[in-house]
Amino acid sequence: xxxxxxxxxxxxxxxxxxxxxxxxxxxxxxxxxxxxxxxxxxxxxxxxxxxxxxxxxxxxxxxxxxxxxxxxxxxxxxxxxxxxxxxxxxxxxxxxxxxxxxxxxxxxxxxxxxxxxxxxxxxxxxxxxxxxxxxxxxxxxxxxxxxxxxxxxxxxxxxxxxxxxxxxxxxxxxxxxxxxxxxxxxxxxxxxxxxxxxxxxxxxxxxxxxxxxxxxxxxxxxxxxxxxxxxxxxxxxxxxxxxxxxxxxxxxxxxxxxxxxxxxxxxxxxxxxxxxxxxxxxxxxxxxxxxxx
Numbered sequence: 001x002x003x004x005x006x007x008x009x010x011x012x013x014x015x016x017x018x019x020x021x022x023x024x025x026x027x028x029x030x031x032x033x034x035x036x037x038x039x040x041x042x043x044x045x046x047x048x049x050x051x052x053x054x055x056x057x058x059x060x061x062x063x064x065x066x067x068x069x070x071x072x073x074x075x076x077x078x079x080x081x082x083x084x085x086x087x088x089x090x091x092x093x094x095x096x097x098x099x100x101x102x103x104x105x106x107x108x109x110x111x112x113x114x115x116x117x118x119x120x121x122x123x124x125x126x127x128x129x130x131x132x133x134x135x136x137x138x139x140x141x142x143x144x145x146x147x148x149x150x151x152x153x154x155x156x157x158x159x160x161x162x163x164x165x166x167x168x169x170x171x172x173x174x175x176x177x178x179x180x181x182x183x184x185x186x187x188x189x190x191x192x193x194x195x196x197x198x199x200x201x202x203x204x205x206x207x208x209x210x211x212x213x214x215x216x217x218x219x220x221x222x223x224x225x226x227x228x229x230x231x232x233x234x235x236x237x238x239x240x241x242x243x244x245x246x247x248x249x250x251x252x253x254x255x256x257x258x259x260x261x262x263x264x265x266x267x268x269x270x271x272x273x274x275x276x277x278x279x280x281x282x283x284x285x286x287x288x289x290x291x292x293x
Contacts, residue, residue: 031139040108041143044101048147051097052089052155056162073171074255081166083181085159086152087188087255093151094192094248099224101147102196107203107216109136110286114211129287137204137279144200148193152185174257184259188251194268195251198244199224201278208286244271 035041059079078088110133168181176184203220210216227245230236240246247267253260 028135028138031135032142035105035139035143040104044104044147045150048097048101048151049154051093051151052085052158055085055089055092055155056158077169077171079163080169081163081178082156082158082160083166083168083176083178083185085163086155086185087168089155089159090152090185090188090192090251091249094251095228098148098151098192099196099199099221102144102199103203103217103220103224105140105143105147106137106200107207107220108213109140109204109207111207111210111213111216115213130283133208133283133286140204141200144196145193148189148196152189156182156185168255170255170257172256176255176257184254187254191251191254191264191268192248195244195248195271197275198271198278201275201282205278205282205285208282241266242270244274247271 055078074084074088074091077084079085165178167175167177168184169175199220202223203216206216206219207213224245227243228248231240231243231245233240244267247263247270250263250267253263
């Protein structure tokens with residue numbers, strides 16, 4: 001008498017290539033080197049590095065400013081010391097110039113790959129979609145922060161050579177010792193970076209929606225300008241406080257004898273909230289998108 005014993009069916013095993021680890025695809029180092037070799041990265045670095053030299057030449061040619069009122073601004077104290085010159089460079093560039101590298105680095109991430117018809121080959125490597133977006137976003141934000149550090153760093157060095165190393169003369173009166181001024185300027189850079197996250201979110205989200213890098217970059221810059229225009233409409237009243245542009249110069253509170261956090265905390269929270277929503281939309285939309293380019 002024979003007994004047939006039926007063995008249980010083996011559970012299906014997910015097949016993958018030996019040694020394949022999704023979390024190790026498209027390393028940040030590789031993506032950073034790819035972006036560093038791009039011509040637009042070099043051009044942006046040269047523009048930001050040259051701006052302090054242009055301003056020094058302008059102050060040398062123009063001399064002191066003639067003002068009819070008694071109000072003192074950062075421009076009036078620009079040549080007081082290297083720290084004052086660095087603060088002035090941030091003041092004249094925070095409204096628009098520093099928006100451009102953020103929109104450029106974040107808007108040129110996914111859209112450029114689609115424009116080159118290399119996006120589908122990256123995903124076929126295979127690089128998981130979420131991993132690809134995280135790598136590109138992290139590198140883009142890193143380059144954006146580097147751009148914001150480069151400008152005041154060059155301005156501080158060149159300004160100290162041109163105008164001397166000394167305390168930060170405050171427009172409201174008084175001064176901050178040079179040892180205290182540098183951490184305050186670092187705080188200003190951190191706040192400007194946080195306030196520009198909404199531009200980064202716009203550019204990154206648009207980059208996942210279009211195959212045209214210039215469309216993503218231009219759209220982010222254009223919407224940022226629209227926000228500045230809306231903030232100028234005083235009829236909106238307290239509604240303007242929900243606009244990131246309303247708080248873009250709140251960092252001036254860091255250049256006071258007594259550091260004030262209120263405006264910077266509100267501005268950073270508004271910008272980060274918008275940015276998180278936009279980043280989430282980018283990941284959600286790209287995860288379901290049919291990639292054909």
